[in-house]
Amino acid sequence: MLQDKGLSESEEAFRAPGPALGEASAANVEPALAAPGLSGAALGSPPGPGADVAAATAEQTIENIKVGLHEKELWKKFHEAGTEMIITKAGRRMFPSYKVKVTGMNPKTKYILLIDIVPADDHRYKFCDNKWMVAGKAEPAMPGRLYVHPDSPATGAHWMRQLVSFQKLKLTNNHLDPFGHIILNSMHKYQPRLHIVKADENNAFGSKNTAFCTHVFPETSFISVTSYQNHKITQLKIENNPFAKGFRGSDDSDLRVARLQRWGCVAPGVGDRRGSGTWTLTLSASSLSSCLSSCPPHPFSKEYPVISKSIMRQRLISPQLSGTPDVGPLLGTHQALQHYQHENGAHSQLTEPQDLPLSTFPAQRDSSLFYHCLKRRADSARHLDLPCKRSYLEAPSSVGEDHYFRSPPPYDQQMLSPSYCSEVTPREACMYSGSGPEIAGVSGVDDLPPPPLSCNMWTSVAPYTSYSVQTMETVPYQPFPTHFTATTMMPRLPTLSAQSSQPPGNTHFSVYNQLSQSQVRERGPSASFPRERGLAPGCERKPPSPHLNAANEFLYSQTFSLSRESSLQYHSGMGTVENWTDG
């Protein structure tokens, strides 16, 4: 299902100017790729000598896949300021957009790449005193959805040929979103995760080599907002997003604002390009004129940073900002504080996020690397039979994006979920959901009844911080003997992780999964699940490909497969763990 559009999108992203891939990706050059006949350049072209290719690809398993975050430096900039993502009813793209460079895939094997966004914690936030503070307990999570890359499934060669761009992913706060956008709660913190699922036609889900891996880049975490709270984020967006170019200060009025700003003359009312601003003019005409005349003219350059209206406005609002004579010292102080916290591990002692700016949260994970591999051994291909997932959507075909799926819910909340489809509304936005019985079977928790599937069960997505893990600077392959989920196991690294020697920018989490043979055997027949009940016309009109269904169901099932002991797997490795449950 290679879509030209998606391909061009990826190609465009690959050619787009900007920071190169982060160090993490640079380090992700796989030995397999360096094998004779399989150089990186050769991946996108017909392979070299067959023997070499065969030898190289034989070693390329799911755990060898490396993912590098594109524009890592940009992400880090946002991260340091506390990334915010606008969510709207109609859906808003993420910026920076999620783009990755993938290496280490088998060029001939088909993979599905998908993203889900899970709560980073169970707090609701508010922006107070120029920093994010906890404002209470999180609201029930929105129905989890997956965004499957439109190129999926595609061969490893395809994915590795160019950047994989998820820039068309959209976020919404509309609980009844009919477009399949990822639904989030405003003022909550989230963590995007990338899943790579093996989906080769000759090796589909259920075959003995089925596996998937999950990659988490802590610097991509963000707080969802309906309007920007932090002016630094606004400014970063304006400066870096081409679509926001219209808000870059480039005319005379903004020049004047910048000039005023540089000399400490805050003059609300100037710089409004459309004349529709409502700033209160606090400077007299004479003082304004004085400021203007006393400020030296300057060209736009980095030396004279552009000051947008948003900065002006927010500085006026914020007492801390309004008295600041220059943007430089302001930002410098903020960054210096963050630097201090990082350098001294100060934030590692702060257990109450209320006291922390957003930027300090991710830093707790920045210095740590989580990596795990789990071989999946399945002797049955029963779950290969993946009928069309039910759809609760009656979206027009033009907007029926089959690359959106429901995201796997957390294990613990699934178990507490009410019955399936009990409160499904016609416009319920989940496009395709997974199925239940096999999921329950996979869980391996035999004493627990299969969780009745319900849309309600998706209304809660556990924070990926539900389980703590230790710092792991090395990334050994480590088989998981028991049930495992990528959804709920996203670790909150212990606070001491900030003291790790691992550079923050070099780390991300990778989780590799593979079911045990016995687990698959215990799976009940898929047919036992009433999939077709409540099937919406939209599903029939545009059913997802079996691969996408499989991806969804696979991840879905992995969610259910978590058992308590699985979280203990995080104990293995280096480092210490204070506690394993999120208090």
Next chain:
DNA sequence: TCCACTGGCACCTTTGAAACGG
């Protein structure tokens, strides 16, 4: 009164079809 949220706006980039020329 506060503040999260919404819809409309202007500005901009992107995209794709049409027009044009070699």
Next chain:
DNA sequence: ACCGTTTCAAAGGTGCCAGTGG
């Protein structure tokens, strides 16, 4: 007829802002 380039309009992505409602 084909191909490559240019032009242009529509579509869509931005942040801003006044208004709304809980």
